[in-house]
Amino acid sequence: MAVTPSLAVSIENMGFRYPDNADVSFSHLNLQVAKGERFGLFGPNGAGKTTLMNLMTGVLSVNEGCIKLLGLETGKQNKVVNKLFGFVPQDFSFYQELSPVENLEFFGAWAGLNKNQIANRTDELLHILGLNDVRDKAVGKFSGGMKRRVNLAIGVIHNPQILFLDEPTVGVDVQTRHAIINYLRKLNESGTTLIYTSHQLNEAEDLCEHIAMIDEGKIITQGNINDVLKEHSQTSLEELFINLTGKAYRN
Amino acid sequence: MFKLWISIKKDVRILLRDKVGISLMFVMPIILVVVVTSIQNSTFELVNKNKLPIIICNTDTGKSSAQLITAIDKIGMFKVTQIAKESANAITDNMHNQDALLGIVIPANFSAEVNTKAKNASDKAMAAFSGQADTVKNVEKKAIAGIDPLNLYYNPVLQESLRFSIQGAIRSALQLVQTRQTLRTLYYSSNEKELPQSLENEMLNSNTTINMLPVSKDGTRTTPNSSQHNVPAWTIFAMFFIIMSLGGIVVKEKVSGSFIRLKTLPTNYMVGLLSKQITYLCVTMLQAVVIFSMGLWLFPYIGLPALNFPADVFAVFIVTLVCGWCAVSYSICVGVFAESQEQSNGFGAVSIVILACIGGLMVPSFAMQGIAKTMANFSPMHWCLQAYYTLFLEGGKLKDVLNNIASLFIITLIIQFITYLGLKRKNLI
Numbered sequence: 001m002a003v004t005p006s007l008a009v010s011i012e013n014m015g016f017r018y019p020d021n022a023d024v025s026f027s028h029l030n031l032q033v034a035k036g037e038r039f040g041l042f043g044p045n046g047a048g049k050t051t052l053m054n055l056m057t058g059v060l061s062v063n064e065g066c067i068k069l070l071g072l073e074t075g076k077q078n079k080v081v082n083k084l085f086g087f088v089p090q091d092f093s094f095y096q097e098l099s100p101v102e103n104l105e106f107f108g109a110w111a112g113l114n115k116n117q118i119a120n121r122t123d124e125l126l127h128i129l130g131l132n133d134v135r136d137k138a139v140g141k142f143s144g145g146m147k148r149r150v151n152l153a154i155g156v157i158h159n160p161q162i163l164f165l166d167e168p169t170v171g172v173d174v175q176t177r178h179a180i181i182n183y184l185r186k187l188n189e190s191g192t193t194l195i196y197t198s199h200q201l202n203e204a205e206d207l208c209e210h211i212a213m214i215d216e217g218k219i220i221t222q223g224n225i226n227d228v229l230k231e232h233s234q235t236s237l238e239e240l241f242i243n244l245t246g247k248a249y250r251n
Numbered sequence: 252m253f254k255l256w257i258s259i260k261k262d263v264r265i266l267l268r269d270k271v272g273i274s275l276m277f278v279m280p281i282i283l284v285v286v287v288t289s290i291q292n293s294t295f296e297l298v299n300k301n302k303l304p305i306i307i308c309n310t311d312t313g314k315s316s317a318q319l320i321t322a323i324d325k326i327g328m329f330k331v332t333q334i335a336k337e338s339a340n341a342i343t344d345n346m347h348n349q350d351a352l353l354g355i356v357i358p359a360n361f362s363a364e365v366n367t368k369a370k371n372a373s374d375k376a377m378a379a380f381s382g383q384a385d386t387v388k389n390v391e392k393k394a395i396a397g398i399d400p401l402n403l404y405y406n407p408v409l410q411e412s413l414r415f416s417i418q419g420a421i422r423s424a425l426q427l428v429q430t431r432q433t434l435r436t437l438y439y440s441s442n443e444k445e446l447p448q449s450l451e452n453e454m455l456n457s458n459t460t461i462n463m464l465p466v467s468k469d470g471t472r473t474t475p476n477s478s479q480h481n482v483p484a485w486t487i488f489a490m491f492f493i494i495m496s497l498g499g500i501v502v503k504e505k506v507s508g509s510f511i512r513l514k515t516l517p518t519n520y521m522v523g524l525l526s527k528q529i530t531y532l533c534v535t536m537l538q539a540v541v542i543f544s545m546g547l548w549l550f551p552y553i554g555l556p557a558l559n560f561p562a563d564v565f566a567v568f569i570v571t572l573v574c575g576w577c578a579v580s581y582s583i584c585v586g587v588f589a590e591s592q593e594q595s596n597g598f599g600a601v602s603i604v605i606l607a608c609i610g611g612l613m614v615p616s617f618a619m620q621g622i623a624k625t626m627a628n629f630s631p632m633h634w635c636l637q638a639y640y641t642l643f644l645e646g647g648k649l650k651d652v653l654n655n656i657a658s659l660f661i662i663t664l665i666i667q668f669i670t671y672l673g674l675k676r677k678n679l680i
Contacts, residue, residue: 057515059511082515085515089511093508097265098265102261102264107512109258110257110522111518
């Protein structure tokens with residue numbers, strides 16, 4: 001297996017089909033994301049963004065081709081690969097009955113951290129994300145914005161080299177969105193590669209350097225955001241989006 | 252080990268904050284054990300300690316019918332109330348009015364028929380003593396003449412087994428009256444004087460007493476009571492009742508986003524399942540401790556017989572451990588295959604009632620026939636119940652329940668394997 005350390009993500013001739021859902025499928029998909037990039041993945045509802053995210057994180061297994069993270073193939077070296085990345089799913093992916101500290105303790109241990117590492121990272125993250133005052137309260141009683149921050153904290157507890165974020169700011173207020181985006185920028189500055197999906201295209205335009213737009217399981221455009229806008233003679237990501245995917249409703 | 256320890260901490264925290272789940276796992280089974288034991292104890296006392304109310308309408312005026320009533324009263328299992336002979340046609344109304352479970356109408360010619368039968372038997376015996384074979388044949392022909400039946404009315408709530416016992420007791424009273432009359436007639440025919448009372452008593456009374464002794468493996472003579480039957484049985488049911496909490500938790504974790512995140516972490520989900528098994532196994536052990544403790548110390552205070560705990564405590568521990576593990580494995584299995592908490596709770600509740608039925612918790616498996624008896628072998632509750640009964644009722648030791656433990660263990664391994672296949676099929680591991 002050829003190791004290409006300069007690439008954070010490498011998708012090679014990837015094919016995938018749900019056994020019970022023919023609507024979303026990929027065939028011979030190729031995509032590369034360099035280390036340290038802030039990469040945005042966009043597309044209308046049902047385009048396959050979440051499926052692609054699940055394939056890259058190993059939640060789903062590819063039928064053909066392969067996906068490599070930092071040169072290591074997902075699905076075959078899960079134990080090693082899974083330590084390299086963090087995942088912030090669109091759904092609240094934690095235990096509502098537990099407090100932020102208890103959630104971070106559990107997910108930190110499962111991410112491979114020891115007791116001291118968990119304690120240090122928990123204090124650090126709760127402080128950065130403004131959750132220190134509610135550290136011992138059950139997350140189930142939190143507001144949507146606070147839950148989003150807990151969701152993010154869990155995803156980065158083990159200092160991953162690649163961070164996958166599936167609509168990390170959906171349903172939050174302006175303050176929380178700013179706090180999350182600023183924190184993601186800082187993470188990226190410290191070397192973490194960000195792979196990000198969102199329907200907030202203004203926010204995405206502000207955060208991402210490189211993008212890929214997918215529809216019906218195919219990449220319809222990709223590259224540096226400025227180059228892509230210039231290539232399609234568009235001034236904003238939203239215009240480009242409508243231009244490439246149309247105005248019809250998507251389910 | 253650190254991951255497992257943290258996972259157990261997480262599961263315990265979630266469990267302790269699930270107030271409804273805890274009440275389902277502890278409060279409901281405790282109520283169930285107390286209620287079922289109380290009801291069965293009162294039934295037990297009704298049959299064994301209280302007398303069954305019986306109304307007797309004697310339309311006969313002879314001595315034999317009076318002797319029959321005395322004989323029925325002396326049996327000791329009936330509370331006899333006599334009503335006027337004019338009420339014979341309204342015996343069922345009287346039973347309803349006086350809450351009697353049984354009613355007897357003694358026919359008007361009862362004493363005359365007893366006398367006739369006694370005379371025939373006496374004549375036959377006398378003929379036989381004197382060697383007149385032809386006369387014996389004639390006597391036999393006369394004796395076949397019809398005797399009016401004694402009608403025994405019963406309330407349908409009486410179980411068949413109890414009705415047969417009652418019928419047997421009444422028949423023995425009838426037999427006593429008939430035999431006494433035959434003896435008296437025969438004695439008079441032979442000696443032309445009355446049978447002396449002392450001789451009559453000697454001939455009629457049996458000097459052989461019957462001792463009822465429970466069979467046990469350790470030679471002790473502890474009389475089984477409703478607590479000995481119910482506490483172990485409903486403890487098993489309580490252990491399987493954790494499906495209402497654990498099955499739902501597995502489904503909730505599976506369908507929530509947390510499961511997706513768990514799949515992306517460098518830890519096998521089997522650690523999570525192992526943690527749940529350890530946590531909930533402790534819960535089942537705690538359930539058993541609580542329910543057994545109630546049987547030992549609380550029951551005597553609320554008027555129920557105390558539970559006699561087996562001498563082989565280690566055997567009880569092992570049986571409880573394996574039964575608890577089976578209950579936990581079954582709950583996780585249902586949780587893995589269920590698509591929603593509603594499915595898990597609905598299927599879980601119904602399935603454990605079915606397993607309890609075929610396992611002998613509701614109807615003793617020895618009373619089952621044919622396919623039901625075969626099906627009992629597939630219920631883990633059956634093997635656990637047999638093991639508990641061997642320990643609690645028969646004073647058995649660990650070696651006596653090893654075959655039950657082995658069967659339970661095999662069923663548990665099969666359930667675990669099915670769970671593994673389910674996890675694989677659903678791409679959860």
